[in-house]
Amino acid sequence: MHRPEEQSVLLRAARLDLAPRSVVVADGVEYGLARLADGDWRLAVLAATPEELHGFAGERSQHEGHALLVGPCHAANAAALRARLAWLQPRVLGLQPSAGLGDRLGLATPGHVRAVRAVGGGIAPIFAQQSIREMQRTGRTPQQVMDDATWGVFAEGWRDGFGADADHLKTLEDVEQCVAAGYTFYTVDPGAYVDDRAASADPPELERLFAALPWDALEDRPADLLRRYADLRLELEGHRVALDQVAARRAAVKYGRAVAHVARMYRHLLAVAGDRPVELEVSVDETTYPTSHAEHVYLASELQRLGVRWVSLAPRYVGRFEKGVDYVGDLAAFEADFAAHAAIARQFGPYKLSLHSGSDKFSIYPIVARQSRGLAHLKTAGTSYLEALRAIAHLEPALFRAIYAFARQQYPTDRASYHVSAELERAPQPEELDDAGLPTLLEHFHAREILHVTFGSVLTARTSTGELRFGARLMQVLQRHPEEYARHLETHFVRHLQPFAAVLHHARQGASGS
Known part of the structure; x- marks a missing residue:
């Protein structure tokens, strides 16, 4: 049982400089985050007996007949805290509209939590998120990213659930590291397997590339693929998507190896995760050419055929998604393109459409929120x-x-x-x-x-x-100066989340009025 912070009397009486929202009582044990004179943070745990402090490391003392521990905010204490307080454990988010709030420094989660609180309910946050590439550049590990998010969630007393994104994974070893650290959301990036030659290959070259696909890994044959797609005609909420033999070959050449890689990664993830719940995102956004609507249909159909289940997909949309700046391109063209992708996602899923390099794209957030009908995932990091x-x-x-x-x-x-x-x-x-x-x-x-x-x-x-x-x-x-940083983050991320929250609020009002 968890009681609100004002009922934690003994820990407050210890005269520690406690983060107010961190203080919680669970099964008779009091927990809080205490700030030292030098600005460093320490975990404080107070229990009736020393035995109840088992699993935590730190200096022990007596306080009013109780056992008090003040220890470092390191990995072992983070793991012990997650074991005691279930709301510190990341969970799967499903089809809830969501936002990944990446943190390259390990200090941003309090500001992220405040922004999510400020816009109200409905948007599921991911607080632990960093790509393997970014971890390599910052010298961090998946476990460090997870633990930093844990301390931030604890400091802010966020108990409404959050996800943890193992972002832009490329290898089986990447998957294993992140499963060991307890991630729940796995973004597979098969960009290295996307073949951009498909766009310009002449008929003989296209046929050669098509024949050379890894058909065994795809559990398929060329003739069978062509039978499935050669004359496919779809009418999806007013959007027409058609494939012929040439379009089918081009889609397969461009994305066939990527599909095989995603299937391999997904199956390995399930095997390593065992009975732990996980969810998958597929990302093909970091490629040269946009994902056409026909190619999206091919991707979704082939992944489903191979038994892959995913909660969100990041196509390569039209226009430019550059780092840290607004969308570069024609907004009307983006809306037309995105609307068709959203219709495909509803037809073949439903699954969420994901915006990668999504930070600071303020001009398109209302479009994405409206056209996706809330089936959207916003991914930010460097902002x-x-x-x-x-x-x-x-x-x-x-x-x-x-x-x-x-x-x-x-x-x-x-x-x-x-x-x-x-x-x-x-x-x-x-x-x-x-x-x-x-x-x-x-x-x-x-x-x-x-x-x-x-x-x-x-x-x-x-x-x-x-x-x-x-x-x-x-x-x-x-x-x-944690409050200075948190204040800037809250202001900045409210701008990101508000357009999505507004659409959700409007939808709820419509449902309640019907």
């Missing part, structure tokens, strides 16, 4: 890092200025693995702005993208003596 830089720009302008200068140096290298179009010569020089003007760089298209994609270099850069050049200082400033 939380940018809000950390915003806090640094206000709190320590000299540090921010140095980071920006370094980011400009690194950008030509770091941009290689991202879809961005920022140009160095169009971004202001660091010396062009006074301290008060530095935060405006985060509203500048070119400067914002430069800061976004260089996060790994900034966080891991070292001096000639081996010390972190920026990362340690950046973390120290944010840890000393």
